[in-house]
Amino acid sequence: MAAEPLSQKEIEDRLRELPGWAFEGDRIIRTYRLGSHVAASALVAHIAAVQDELNHHSDLTLGYNTVRLSVNTHSAGDSVTESDFALAERVEALAPAHGAS
Numbered sequence: 001m002a003a004e005p006l007s008q009k010e011i012e013d014r015l016r017e018l019p020g021w022a023f024e025g026d027r028i029i030r031t032y033r034l035g036s037h038v039a040a041s042a043l044v045a046h047i048a049a050v051q052d053e054l055n056h057h058s059d060l061t062l063g064y065n066t067v068r069l070s071v072n073t074h075s076a077g078d079s080v081t082e083s084d085f086a087l088a089e090r091v092e093a094l095a096p097a098h099g100a101s
Contacts, residue, residue: 026080034098039065040064071084
C-alpha cells in the first residue's frame with residue numbers, strides 16, 4: 001500500500017512533537033549543529049544507516065559542523081507522509097548521542 005500524503009493540519013500537529021523541525025515547501029526539514037566536522041560526519045553515517053533500515057531516504061547535507069535533513073516521500077508525489085515523521089523521530093532519538101543541537 002502506498003503512503004498517503006498528510007494534510008497541512010496533520011503536518012502542523014506532528015511538527016509540534018518535533019521541536020526544531022519545520023515544514024518548508026513540500027518537505028519537513030531540520031538542521032543540526034555539532035561540535036566538529038568529525039561529529040557531523042558521524043551523525044551523517046548514523047542517519048544513513050537508519051535510512052537504509054527504514055528504506056526511506058532524505059536529502060542529507062553535511063556542512064563543516066552542520067547536518068541538514070530535508071524529507072518527503074517521492075512515491076507519494078513528493079508529499080509529507082507518516083514515513084517522513086518516522087524517520088524524523090528516529091533521527092531525533094539518535095542526534096543527542098552525537099552532541100547535536
